[in-house]
Structure formats: C-alpha cells, structure tokens
Amino acid sequence: MIFPLSVDRILVDRFRAGFGRSLVTVPATSGTHIVVGGHDPAGSEDGYPIGLYAAPLPETGAPSTDAPALHWLRTGWPLRAAAFHPTQPLLVLGTGSYDGGYFFEGELVLLDLASGEHRYLFADDCRREVRSLEWADAHTLRLLIAPPDDWEDRAAWSEGHCVDLTYPDWRTVPARSVRHADLTGPRVPASRPDPTPPVAAADQEEPRPGEIRSLTVLPDGDILLTADHVLLERWSAEGDRRWSVPADPDLGGGRIAAVLGDEASAWVEALGPWGGDGGGSFLRVCLADGTELERHTTPGRAALVTTSEGPLLVPMPAGYGEWAWSRFRHGPHAIFRDMPRPPCTCDCSSDDDDDEDCDCHCTCPMCTIDGEDGEVWLTMVDASPTGSATDLAFPAAERCRRRFPWSWEPRETHFGGPGAWVGETDLVMATVRYDGRVGIPKQGFVARRPIDETSTGTPSWVFSIDRTPTALDIDPSTDTVLVALSGGELIALDVTTGMLRARGRVHVRGVPVVPTAVTVTGPGRLLLGTSDARVLVCHLKLT
Incomplete structure (x- = not known):
C-alpha cells in the first residue's frame, strides 16, 4: 500500500554511494543487460532489498540511480546469484549467508517478470545457502548450494552440492515446494561468492553513507x-x-x-x-x-x-x-x-529459563525490581x-x-x-x-x-x-x-x-x-x- 505522500524532490541524495553491497549483472533473454542489485538493510526489519534495473551506465556497468526499478522485493538473506530463464520471462534469485554459529542459510526466489509476482521455493524447514545458479535447459535449473552447516566440516566453506531441479513448466512451480530430499547431489567445489564492492562509490575520504x-x-x-x-x-x-x-x-x-x-x-x-x-x-x-x-x-x-x-x-x-x-x-x-539504577551486572542470562526467578536485584528485563527504586x-x-x-x-x-x-x-x-x-x-x-x-x-x-x-x-x-x-x-x-x-x-x-x-x-x-x-x-x-x-x-x- 502506498502512503498518501507526494515526494516533490530529493533534497539530499547519497543513494549512489550505498548502492550495491552485492551486485549481480546477468544477461536477459532479449540480449539487454539487466542489473540485479542487493544491499544491506539499513534500519529495516524486513530483510535485504533487491532491485531490477535496466539500461546500465556504460562507464560503470551500474544502473542509473535516476532510473526507476523495474521490480523490487526483499529477501531474508543477501543476494548471491541470479539467472534469467532461457525462454520465459522468469528470473531466479539465490540468497544466503552464514549465521555465525553453524548454519549456511538462504532461499531460492522465483520472480515472474510479466506479473511481478515472486515465490519462495524452499520449504519453511529447508533454508539452504545458494552459491550459484544456471539454467541447463528450459526445464532444468542447476544450483550449487552450501552444506547445511559446518559442524565438524570446515570444507563446507569451500565445497557444496550440485543439484538439478527439473520441472515441465517453471511458471507453475508451487511456493515452498522444494524440500531437503530434492536438494541432494554430489559434493563439488563451491566457494562462497564474495560480495561485490559498492559501485559508484563516494569519495574514498568519506565513510559509506548511512541512515x-x-x-x-x-x-x-x-x-x-x-x-x-x-x-x-x-x-x-x-x-x-x-x-x-x-x-x-x-x-x-x-x-x-x-x-x-x-x-x-x-x-x-x-x-x-x-x-x-x-x-x-x-x-x-x-x-x-x-x-x-x-x-x-x-x-x-x-x-x-x-x-x-x-x-x-x-x-x-x-x-x-x-x-x-x-x-x-x-x-x-x-x-x-x-x-x-545501573544496568544488570549479574552473571545470569536474561534469556536463560533457569533464571526466571532470579533474585539478584538487577534491572535487566528478567530480573525486575519491585518498588520505587526499580x-x-x-x-x-x-x-x-x-x-x-x-x-x-x-x-x-x-x-x-x-x-x-x-x-x-x-x-x-x-x-x-x-x-x-x-x-x-x-x-x-x-x-x-x-x-x-x-x-x-x-x-x-x-x-x-x-x-x-x-x-x-x-x-x-x-x-x-x-x-x-x-x-x-x-x-x-x-x-x-x-x-x-x-x-x-x-x-x-x-x-x-x-x-x-x-x-x-x-x-x-x-x-x-x-x-x-x-x-x-x-x-x-x-x-x-x-x-x-x-x-x-x-x-x-x-x-
């Protein structure tokens, strides 16, 4: 829903300096290059924004910041890969990242360029980081996906699984229909793609613009x-x-x-x-x-x-x-x-169920003090x-x-x-x-x-x-x-x-x-x- 607010002009515009934390340029079926740009969410609780832009600037290969986005969506993880369907107006996006503990998580998104509809194809209990994508033919999408985790498996950072997903018509693939059993494949080299440096960056003496x-x-x-x-x-x-x-x-x-x-x-x-x-x-x-x-x-x-x-x-x-x-x-x-009172200095953890009845008299949310002093x-x-x-x-x-x-x-x-x-x-x-x-x-x-x-x-x-x-x-x-x-x-x-x-x-x-x-x-x-x-x-x- 659009808020009833008219933007008369942009008074300050540093958007170009922050465009493209990870940038993927892929050729469309028409031969025109379309740019898929994703960048870190700044201040948003709704995930990572990804935009599709046409007519990249010849000097930088980046989309003009004055050009409108053809399509726009948010994903739960940073963009890793993208591939246009060879014959249909479809685009698949692969996302993912390491959670900092054990797991490589991500999603596979199918975007219909004609209708603007997008569907998340991995099942809710199947979050796999996608490292690369390519169409083997009009029916088969080849994925390189990370292992589920790196528990006792340091090679998970440089290896993955090659998986072929085949459907008669990709326009009809149901949302959340790809399960763990569908993502089995041989272990092959599959290093994690590095995020592309921001394009059209600001003066190097200035920090990257933020909110x-x-x-x-x-x-x-x-x-x-x-x-x-x-x-x-x-x-x-x-x-x-x-x-x-x-x-x-x-x-x-x-x-x-x-x-x-x-x-x-x-x-x-x-x-x-x-x-x-x-x-x-x-x-x-x-x-x-x-x-x-x-x-x-x-x-x-x-x-x-x-x-x-x-x-x-x-x-x-x-x-x-x-x-x-x-x-x-x-x-x-x-x-x-x-x-x-000063903040909590006790050894208890506010998210530990065993400390629910903590009487240490600190002011963390789980250690509430009764009375005016608290x-x-x-x-x-x-x-x-x-x-x-x-x-x-x-x-x-x-x-x-x-x-x-x-x-x-x-x-x-x-x-x-x-x-x-x-x-x-x-x-x-x-x-x-x-x-x-x-x-x-x-x-x-x-x-x-x-x-x-x-x-x-x-x-x-x-x-x-x-x-x-x-x-x-x-x-x-x-x-x-x-x-x-x-x-x-x-x-x-x-x-x-x-x-x-x-x-x-x-x-x-x-x-x-x-x-x-x-x-x-x-x-x-x-x-x-x-x-x-x-x-x-x-x-x-x-x-």
Whole structure:
C-alpha cells in the first residue's frame, strides 16, 4: 500500500554511494543487460532489498540511480546469484549467508517478470545457502548450494552440492515446494561468492553513507542533519551542501542536534563507537562555517535533551543500547527516561529459563525490581531562570521531577523512542515493549498521555504497532501524528482520537524507502530522512 505522500524532490541524495553491497549483472533473454542489485538493510526489519534495473551506465556497468526499478522485493538473506530463464520471462534469485554459529542459510526466489509476482521455493524447514545458479535447459535449473552447516566440516566453506531441479513448466512451480530430499547431489567445489564492492562509490575520504538520524529546519530555511556517516551537515533549501562535519572512528556519526538560542551554534550528540559503553561526546559547532567551537565529554553515557533555556544532558546507563534513548519535540520542558539504577551486572542470562526467578536485584528485563527504586520514570526538567545557554551540563537534581512511571502497565518494560508535545499538557510517544521474545513482529504502540500536574500518565488513546518506531512528528495544521517504522512504513494518526488515517510505504523511483527521520516544515509539508542517506521534500495528500 502506498502512503498518501507526494515526494516533490530529493533534497539530499547519497543513494549512489550505498548502492550495491552485492551486485549481480546477468544477461536477459532479449540480449539487454539487466542489473540485479542487493544491499544491506539499513534500519529495516524486513530483510535485504533487491532491485531490477535496466539500461546500465556504460562507464560503470551500474544502473542509473535516476532510473526507476523495474521490480523490487526483499529477501531474508543477501543476494548471491541470479539467472534469467532461457525462454520465459522468469528470473531466479539465490540468497544466503552464514549465521555465525553453524548454519549456511538462504532461499531460492522465483520472480515472474510479466506479473511481478515472486515465490519462495524452499520449504519453511529447508533454508539452504545458494552459491550459484544456471539454467541447463528450459526445464532444468542447476544450483550449487552450501552444506547445511559446518559442524565438524570446515570444507563446507569451500565445497557444496550440485543439484538439478527439473520441472515441465517453471511458471507453475508451487511456493515452498522444494524440500531437503530434492536438494541432494554430489559434493563439488563451491566457494562462497564474495560480495561485490559498492559501485559508484563516494569519495574514498568519506565513510559509506548511512541512515539520516535527525532533521532540523533553521529560521532561514536551511537544514541541519545528523546521520551515521556525518556528525552534522548544513544544506540549503535548494539542496546545496554548505559544510559538513564528518564522522570519525572515535565519535561516529551524529544522533541529534540542538540549536542554541542565539542561532549561531548548535550542540550535536555523537553516536560513539558501535557497542561502546564509555562516556558521551558532544560538540558545539558554528552554524556559519561548521567549525568546532568546543567539545564536552561525560564519564558515563549521556543524552542531549532540549529545554526552554537551551540544551541539557541527562544520564543514560551504559549497556542499554538505542532503546534507552527518547526524544520529545516541541515542548516547553525536557523529558527523559529516568533509569535510577545501573544496568544488570549479574552473571545470569536474561534469556536463560533457569533464571526466571532470579533474585539478584538487577534491572535487566528478567530480573525486575519491585518498588520505587526499580521503577523507570518519565521525568521532566523544570526550566532554570539562570545559567548560560551555551553551557552543556546535567540539570540540578531539584529541577528533575518524576511525573509518573514510564510504563502505564505494571511490570511491563517499555523502551524509549520518539515523541512530541501536544501543547503544554500532553505527550504523544511511540515505543515497543519488552516481552522476552526476539525478532518481529514487535509489540509496540503509539500513545497520547496527559502530563499536567494531576495526571497519572494513563493514556487517552493507544495505537498498536508491530515494528520499532524510528521517528515521530505532528502536523498541527491537520492534527496528524506521523510515525516512521523501521520496517519501512509510515502511519498517520489523528492526534485527538488516535484513529488511523493512513498507512503504507513511500516510493522513490519505483523503490520503497525506509524512513528514519520525519520533520514537519509547514502545513501539510515535511522532510523525510531515509536509511539510504537521502532527504526528501514531501507533502501530505490526506483527504
């Protein structure tokens, strides 16, 4: 389903630099070369995208990024091989990867180029990595597949099984019909194909573009963005980059930026090394030319939040990861997820059934603490009449007021996530709850919660979601809450009632994008940041 959003233009486009983690060029039956490109999913929970493109560029052999995709799908594993049928408009795709433990897993996909329908041919209990494909004739497809695993079999990395699948008419092969018994064949050399390096790559001095983390519109119409590949960039409304503060190995990219009241500089929160549990890093950057004015580090993890008098820091327990962060926009006060105890340091494992009744008194989800000391609170920072707006500091304890538990359901663990104020009395927040399971679908929600002095935090409405929310903003002109989900969907809700107004995917040149940042810029107008380093200028078409 297409979300009712019109993409007026692409303001920032670095998609070419990230195109093609694994790239396979195969000749079509017509003699025209078609390119099948697959790349790593950035921010998506729906697998690996694979696109079919025509008319490759003669200089690079890569498809033009301005050309629409002829077909598009997502697979559970990276692309390894592809082959067009010699006489029919069919294409088979082979995918797979090593799971890091024992197994080589993958799938075989049959794509009908006439109808656009695709079918997964391996049975649900038959996940075999496909290493190469070729048509022996119009009825027989020859596969090289990996052994099921490398348990006591290191040769599995360089050998596989040659298998012939024969059908009278490949257009009628049922989905999920190929079973283990059909995939027996002689053991032959079958080394794993290496992913092709990205084509049309960016300047080698720049890191590979990643997802857009935040978008901020300045009073003059310019845009600040943070992303995995840059700490901070400033772009004009016409799409010209004015300056860039690149990511580096120590700081990583930027998570969020907060413009100071004088509009001459902004603090930016660095993502830091992936998986790091050290302190936080924050840079104040001149908005005129992007020069670094000062740097602030904290001994432990911290998050940047905004208040009416300027940016502040709040403590973030190390080891909790991205789900501890929460961002509330458009409010008079800072809101943060107050976690009073440090993370779990016990020897028990939260996924070990034997520890279900653990009494070690830590705060991991399986070791819940009873009482106020174990509660995660929604805490508000009162404004301060004094202090310099350029100083980045933790607020004094007396300014932090616990309003109510972060989770309105007793004994549930609700993670952090994006949110926005509705006036000065309500919050709209989106997150997922921990339920002891891994994977998707998620159990999550978008909720509106009163935050006035008498409120207990009970939501006035709750809308269920099945993916992790990545961004949220409110269009006051239409009273619409816009929420981006990591699976690639956008949803639009009525801010007063929580009723669904629209949901679906946004397409650019025939390809669904994965929204990771949403910023409303005016009535019915917004900026959309994506997982593939693009910024789109859009307008809503809700009826």
